[in-house]
Amino acid sequence: MQLIYGFHPVTNAIKSGRAKKIILAQGDKRMTSMNTSSLAVDYWQKPRFDAKFPSANHQFCAAECSSLVFQDLASIADQTPSNISNTSTKTNKKARPPIYLALDGITDPQNMGACIRSAVAFSCSGLILAANNSAELNAACVKSSAGMIEHLPLIKVSNLERSLHQLQDQGFWLVAAAGQGEQTINDIDCQRPLVLLMGSEGKGLGRLLIQRSDYVCRINISAAVDSLNVSTACAVMLHHIRLQQTA
Missing domain, CATH: 3.30.1330.30 (Ribosomal protein L30/S12)
Structure with a gap:
């Protein structure tokens, strides 16, 4: 409970x-x-x-x-490109490509909750968390999400890098948000199933996760600001992805 x-x-x-x-x-x-x-x-x-x-x-x-329920990574198979294409054909309506948010090293419950709120605001299909390197989804996290955690499928994995590789094999493209990125989100094609990978404000993303990514994107900000809080950066990235997908 x-x-x-x-x-x-x-x-x-x-x-x-x-x-x-x-x-x-x-x-x-x-x-x-x-x-x-x-x-x-x-x-x-x-x-x-x-x-x-x-x-x-x-x-x-x-x-x-009752305790929060976590789904298996296999549940994402329903969001693969082939299944999306089949659904679109049956309904005669173009489906918007799914976005999954993957968080690495976010250990503050308030930051986690704020990221969850942004994920729901921009219609993410689910949240992927590393089991051993993530904040507890406790009452403070639920409060910070304004209760939006109730509306987001949660997926917890034991090895984030391996799980992301598996999703790439299924047709997802991995977009890492990092200050050293040579591109912005507007420079890449977002009309495809994506996993947006965000790291902590302090340590950022690990080397292996950045190497695994298909794209490494930065957010253009004033030189007077070192970095954005992860929840703010998350909202900015998701906003620009959805803008491109609905254009």
Whole structure:
């Protein structure tokens, strides 16, 4: 079970079916418009929230939820170019190429949550995480994502470099975001299934991951700024990819 806090995380957990019990402050009526008849409801005095979630913006709202579910890498097979082409032909509608976000070395839960929020905002098909080098998807991460973690397929892999190689074999192109990149995202063809690879602001991406990538792209920023926070860089990259795909 996972205990989360914050109004948007709780309401999204209710919508996704992950919430099992709602915890509200005495007299709180904010959930009356939602279908919560099947959920247990507990009421706390407000000081109890401050004691349970010190220094957190809990908004006097919490929920006990089932654990997050992780998918297998094989689930991405449904997003391979051949399957996308077949789906487009049947519906007579051109499908937008999928984007998966892969994060390496993001160990701060707030940064992880903000990246997840951006991934949902730009309709990513899923999030790929290294099992041994990633922030815990805890309550702080869920809060930072504004509950958007409930709407993003999660894939955890034991070896990120090997898994990315496997996706390349399936027809995905790997785009690494790095300051040393010789191209920008606008210099490459984004009309294809992509995996966007982001590293931590401090260490960046490892050498093997950069070598594995089909493209290494930078973001053009002012010389007065050393780098962008990873969640900001993630949003910028995804925005430019989607702009190109919808042009």
